[in-house]
Amino acid sequence: MKKNYLAFFTLLAFLLLAGCKQQQLVKQIHRTVTDSEKELQYLAGLAVYDPAKGEMIYDYHADRYFTPASNTKIYTFYTSLRILGDSIKGLEYTVRNDSLFFWGTADPSLLNPNMEQEQDRVLEFLKNRTETLVFLDKPYYEGAFGPGWAWDDYNDYYSAERSAFPIYGNVITVSKQPEEELFNLSPMAFVDSLLVIPDSSYTSVRRDLKSNIFTLRYGQNADMNEQIPFIHSSELNIQLLEDTLNREIPIQPYDPVFVNEQERYFVNSVSTDSLLKVMMQTSDNFMAEQLLLMCHNELTDEFSSRKMIRHALDSLLPELPDTPRWVDGSGLSRYNLFTPRNTVHVFNRLYHSIPQDRLFNMLAASGESGTLSRFYKAESPYIYGKTGTLSNNHSLSGYLITKSGKILIFSYMHNHYMSSSSRIKEKMEAVLKELRDLY
Structure with missing residues (x-):
């Protein structure tokens, strides 16, 4: 006791x-x-x-x-984590006769410069298909920017535009090391839209507010690695994909009746965790x-x-x-x-x-x-x-x-x-x- x-x-x-x-x-x-x-x-x-x-x-x-x-x-x-599965749907598609019709899922990983090259699955899938590729332009009614975003952030990497079928993270990347003579540009399709001003007192890349015209200023022995959002459109993003695949891709309106009459398939791009890790660790907007x-x-x-x-x-x-x-x-x-x-x-x-x-x-x-x-x-x-x-x-x-x-x-x-x-x-x-x- x-x-x-x-x-x-x-x-x-x-x-x-x-x-x-x-x-x-x-x-x-x-x-x-x-x-x-x-x-x-x-x-x-x-x-x-x-x-x-x-x-x-x-x-x-x-x-x-x-x-x-x-x-x-x-x-x-x-x-x-509650909605998406283990893997991200990179795109959806259906096949009819000799054509493969595909459309976007909003997956941001395709050729995204801020991700490891795990996302090549979608690119390899499209590259290896023998059918005629046709892009179905699925409606996207929300704006490129979110509610209350600061308009003058349009030139900053963290304000890339939202879209249903993004590519390259909806940004261009301009990079250069001090020992290099030339700048590297990705995607190269924007090379004719880049105005270069050498021997500047500072180094910067700036896009025109309402067009995809970019001005690059750089000083002597400058190094840089800048990402600048471009103004996206379905036509532009598919053009960038055409340049990458080196094949033509006609665009047609997305018809839910047509799509739902066919068998629908999807291609996984990256693991969901890898996408979430980029978002949470680097705070990728x-x-x-x-x-x-x-x-x-x-x-x-x-x-x-x-x-x-x-x-x-x-x-x-x-x-x-x-x-x-x-x-x-x-x-x-x-x-x-x-x-x-x-x-x-x-x-x-x-x-x-x-x-x-x-x-x-x-x-x-x-x-x-x-x-x-x-x-x-x-x-x-x-x-x-x-x-x-x-x-x-x-x-x-x-x-x-x-x-x-x-x-x-x-x-x-x-x-x-x-x-x-x-x-x-x-x-x-x-x-x-x-x-x-x-x-």
Whole structure:
């Protein structure tokens, strides 16, 4: 009997001590968070969740809405894992007599310069077919840009236009090493649209706002590797494919009656995980936008980010703590609004449904890969997650591995700061290290 009492009081003392330590940690974190917020004059929100206990261990402004920037991709990531299979449909097709009719699925991987050459399956398939190739121009009614995108970002690589049949990532690539005399251009079909101005005081490539005319300026011994979005059209993208395959491809309107009367087939391009890994680690906006279009096409045979988002919120994420404003796949739009506890909710769902090795492999790792490769360095990565940055806004959400071996889920969001983002990251690192070392 005495032994039972002793064991009981020992356990009680241990629990009380653990509770006191956690309370002390919470106070310490709260002081660091609020002092940083006051010093740098921004709005901060932080939610920290212990999935093993099933409880929120720290909550500061976790129910407030923030501009998430690329943390929006976390929701696109979750949606894609729920809707898409193991492999991406690179194109769909049907065969009638001596013609092969094919159409797009919004797959962004075809000849994409930001991916490894795994995507050659579609190219090899089309190259090796003996039938006459005919492209069916499937309707795409959404704009090239998402709602609320900044118009003057049109020249930047991260604003590549959305489309039903992208090629080359809908960008041109201009590159040159200092020891090289000539610039490399891909795709070469744009060579006559490139105006070169040598001996400039600076190096840049700029596209005309309303046409595919590019001006390249470069200084002596300049090196560069620039990607510039081109204005896409079905005619242009098929012309680029014709140049690559060295064969003519006539275009016809997509007729759903004709298509559905035939046997339909598809060609897989890349693994879904490889596409998601590029999106999550390098924060590829184009991948994110196309993924939402692919998801909607998979469900309805149509392309609509707006309808896909509505379906995701109604059917895939009906239990979010707070109703978000979600308008695009990438987070380029400042219309997006999410709360930290929403993002923790999504990461908790992922944690309990995807094997940890697979999940962490697709995320940026602190000090090692993606947008976290230069930050939060340690002997081994202790953060796996997703950053999000727009001017005056920065967020980081994901998983944190403590020194005691526990895994925490967190979302740390910052809006409306006037300092440099590096100072924000310094303040964030102090908080995250406290969690890592003391929990």
